[in-house]
Amino acid sequence: MVEARWNGSVIASSDDTVIVEGNHYFPADAVDAAILRPSSTTSVCPWKGTAHYYDLHVDGADNRDAAWYYPDPKPKAENIRRRIAFWKGVTVG
Numbered sequence: 001m002v003e004a005r006w007n008g009s010v011i012a013s014s015d016d017t018v019i020v021e022g023n024h025y026f027p028a029d030a031v032d033a034a035i036l037r038p039s040s041t042t043s044v045c046p047w048k049g050t051a052h053y054y055d056l057h058v059d060g061a062d063n064r065d066a067a068w069y070y071p072d073p074k075p076k077a078e079n080i081r082r083r084i085a086f087w088k089g090v091t092v093g
Contacts, residue, residue, distance in 0.1 A: 002026070006066070006090045007058040011035055018079050020048075024092050025083035028069070041065045048077040054084070063088055 004012035014030035039053040054067040066088040
């Protein structure tokens, strides 16, 4: 079982993560949707496509753009569709 933790809380937990470039991508339904806030931030990866971001809101604290996902990944990254990854101080393990 892999967990993502931030600000003292488990924000995601799954035994079905996909590891890409060292990042665990959790199934979207394994992430606590109550802590996700949509962000307007995007970035582009040449082989994965356009990433969209979420801010995390846990126990009154915010972590801007700390989660990302690819709503329409390129064919080589299809295995991360409907999955969310974390960074910016989120501990995954």
